[in-house]
Amino acid sequence: MIEEILITNGKKMIQTYQSTSSADLIPFMQNVSGISGTLLQLYNKDSKPLLEEKKGLLHVDRSNIERVLAGNIVRNIDMGEHHVSHNAHISHFPIVGVPFQVEGKPYALFLTVEKNPVEDEIMNSVHVMYIIILFFGSLLILIAARYIVNPILRLTEATKRMAKGTFDFELHTKRKDEIGLLTVSFNEMAKELSKLERMRQDFVSNVSHEIQSPLTSISGFTKALKQKKMSEESRLRYLTIIEEESERLSRLSQNLLQLSYLQQEHHPLKVNTYRLDEQLRRVVISLEPQWREKEIQIDVQLEAITIQADEDQLNQVWINLLSNSIKFTPAHGKILIEAVMKENQTIVSITDNGIGIPEEERADIFKPFHKVDKARNSSVKGNGLGLSIVKKIIDIHNGDIQVSGSPGEGSTFKVILPR
Template sequence: MKSLYTRVVLVFICIVMLSLFAAFMVSTWMFEEQKQNFIEETLVKDGKTIIEAYQANHSAELGSFVHSFAGLSIYRIQLYNKSGSPLLEEKEPMHVEQSNIKQVLGGNIARSVDTETQGLPLVGVPLSVKGDPYALFLTLSKQAIEKEQESMPWIHALYVLVLFIGSFLILIAARYVVNPIMKLTEATKRMAKGTFDSANLPMNRRDEIGQLSVSFHEMAKELAKLDQMRQYFVSSVSHEIQSPLTSISGFTKALKQKKMSEESRLRYLTIIEEESERLSRLGQNLLQLSYLQQEQHPLKVTKYRLDEQLRKVVITLEPLWTVKAINMDVDVEAITVHADKDQLDQVWINLLNNAIKFTAPHGTIRIQAMGKAHQHIVSITDSGIGIPEDELVNIFKPFHKVDKARSSSVKGNGLGLSIVKQIIDMHNGEIHVSSSLGTGTTFTVTLPRES
């Protein structure tokens, strides 16, 4: 009973048995009355036929004439005179109520039931001979009843045959229904072991199982992507951590040497300090990214001036762009937004910091902000080295770095743009990037406007 296939088969067989039983009962109930009426009408018709045959042959004696019909037909026949006495000898006496006899002698047709013949109809037809009334009663003979009963086992056998054939078809149909579920079960077991293979699922079906298979296939694809991202994430974190740890370990061992100049010692300590700070930034960014990816992360929404926020970010990073003599062009409209100010601070700092890092000395960075009917648009454009077109789709992934950004002169762990994308998504906004090598890059952030 633990098998779904067994349960489906047993349920279907029970349904077939109940259906057959219900059909038998309903058909018996529906046709019993019709059968009774049909037999009664047949008996009346045959009774009148006997009377008409006798009336066409006046020379025959009534009793012997009717008796001859009783021996040849499937009926039991009895004839009563005007005093209500039976005129024919019978092996099986017919039980007729006197009231029915009187009714027929009075010229009416009587309809009754012979309890001795298992409730079969009993009819009486009036007959007049030379002015004397007679009553002709007919019912089925026991031989006819026995023949009917002999056919009943065949009917029961037919029901059993229907049950057998139906059960066999159910076995096949249930296998057809359960087989896709068994395939889904096997695919689930493979998925639990880390194999995201759903190629054998019945996805061409248009029923609920087909829809379930398609949904399972889509889930398997997404889980496979997540597994790849997890592996990539672990590999990237390991690489980002291993590199500074190797430097720290190597220079720490070098400091243990006794013969070392003060200049070399300070240079080694500076490198160790920088690598430690790099590890600290990596840890902070990982914690922030994990915090932002929590589904229940709340936004501290306030109303403030976006243009003033952008100007403050430019002033905050002034030491970075002035040392490279970068021309900072700020063109922002007076815009009021409803957003998490601290989170958007992180967005503008990360984007502007990247623009400064990849812009050559004496280059230009342009910041624009404008408000439209349903949204606010902020763009940050630099005249830096640009990003290859095939890299644009991946720049928001954690730890992704463009090849030209992998020089030791450019600091970063590849998490900044991932954090930016997560914050923009939380604000129901969008971020797009356009770039070409040698001419610069533009990041465009769109935030919904409060109604």
């Protein structure tokens, strides 16, 4: 401990002095004070200091001086209660007192450690460095907080806008971290929601159009039938149109109900095992009036295939696809129907030589009410829901449907079902 070292040093100083017979006490102690970082103060029997004050020489309470003069060694005198000078050089080290006698006179020698100026400079530098580190650390924390918080605030604001129905915006970011990925995902979500919103608006518009058109025809021809002067031929023609438009409304209603049913999250499948090639032949036969009326040649090339699937739903798929081909194939055209097994997959292809589908339209033809014929030619019957129903049924069966072909050269619908 420091106290013991100081006491040992004090005793050695006293022994050194006593072994030097020609040395004077006060000059000797004065010269020794400050050597090796030790500060001294010497008191006589009257408790008066005998050494000059320099570098903040220590001062000790009279009670401690008297204890040492009485022959006691005093350890660890508290320096924080005005027992010493207020000089900072000695304000952190203990004081010890050692008694000795010279020519029968009692003296009290007090020692403490002088603080090294180099250590002061080092400590001051360390303190300054701590302050600098604290300042820059706080600054970096603020910058990092802003770097993290600002994008989150932007995302929060964008979420509020999205909650109000605004989706046509994009948050720009160059970040590659998790927040950057979150921003990119948020932008993708906004785009998808924007598409859904446009689809919803288009859906409402298309439903309104598909319903309003036959209703207008029915209303108009019904008013015409009220006229008394009308030939039997005109009356029958008007009634036929009303009947066709009523059937059109009925088909639209049925398709909407079926599409809504298929879009249920937990749609049940009534799976059974049956021959797919026989099902396709029955569909061709059931649609014979349509393709025979246009004198279309049907080429059927079917392998004997047994599958497990929902027979009623797939029957709807083949009816819709073949009806579409017949609808858009010109008179005296040709339709090829193929069914093969490849690598544990059942592949059914329906190819026609009709008007074809432009490449830019292929991604949208499975959307509800989408029609390649933008003018909605009334000569081509349909409400744009057939392919949407087909796509949904294929998805439910974990299959895929692909479209190929060129405008004016026909098109091919390929249905791929897992075995």
